[in-house]
Amino acid sequence: xxxxxxxxxxxxxxxFSSEPYWSESQWRxxxxxxxxxxxxxxxxxxxxxxxxxxxxxxxxxMGWDAEDISMTDDFSFxxxxxxxxxxxxxxxxxxxxxxxxxxxxxxxxTLHRHPVYVVTRSLYRYLHQSWExxxxxxxxxxxxxxxxxxxNSLHQAEMNVLLSIQALDLGDFGLSICHLKNSxxxxxxxxxxxNQLTHSNTNLVNGFRDExxxxxxxxxxxxxxxxxDCRHECQxxxxxxx
Numbered sequence: 001x002x003x004x005x006x007x008x009x010x011x012x013x014x015x016f017s018s019e020p021y022w023s024e025s026q027w028r029x030x031x032x033x034x035x036x037x038x039x040x041x042x043x044x045x046x047x048x049x050x051x052x053x054x055x056x057x058x059x060x061x062m063g064w065d066a067e068d069i070s071m072t073d074d075f076s077f078x079x080x081x082x083x084x085x086x087x088x089x090x091x092x093x094x095x096x097x098x099x100x101x102x103x104x105x106x107x108x109x110t111l112h113r114h115p116v117y118v119v120t121r122s123l124y125r126y127l128h129q130s131w132e133x134x135x136x137x138x139x140x141x142x143x144x145x146x147x148x149x150x151x152n153s154l155h156q157a158e159m160n161v162l163l164s165i166q167a168l169d170l171g172d173f174g175l176s177i178c179h180l181k182n183s184x185x186x187x188x189x190x191x192x193x194x195n196q197l198t199h200s201n202t203n204l205v206n207g208f209r210d211e212x213x214x215x216x217x218x219x220x221x222x223x224x225x226x227x228x229d230c231r232h233e234c235q236x237x238x239x240x241x242x
Contacts, residue, residue, distance in 0.1 A: 034112040038122040123215045157186035173230040
């Protein structure tokens, strides 16, 4: 993705897919594996979230290099992930039947495997679930308008990040920056709405705010990193500059 001459020709895609046509059941299992990636990320993240530079530490524990979560470092993260998978498969191979097949062997490249996708989906998974938990314990303490605005700000930020990943996959760095700006704007709205929350249980509301802010600030840091890398790529492409 960092190569300005990168072209998604048919041959490029074949590099990542030895089985270009998957059945519905294969894709269903693939998506289940993607969900497990978010669960694993959250488990690691929650164990180190209070440490300095914990986002980079989580990336390392996930088997990613520091450049992997920059988004513009081509497809090197796939090689790292594949090395980890190969090592795990090797250790389990002796316990499998000779006619058994790995459902994810030769899996095609999709954005579900991208580290920035995994980080974003994982942290927003927590933010959505924690908001639902807070509402269930707030009864009538939250106005319908505030509830809608907060949920919508989460949705808008996450949606624009996913669109930015798609744009970046196509080499459209300027478009990716625009979507990331939209995400940052929505994230700032989420932070502003957090300050408007009230509750009779101060420990509950303060705990909710603190935990949400940790994730939101990490998302903001990640997106700013990605924007910086995108701008660097734009400088290499005179036609992408304003």
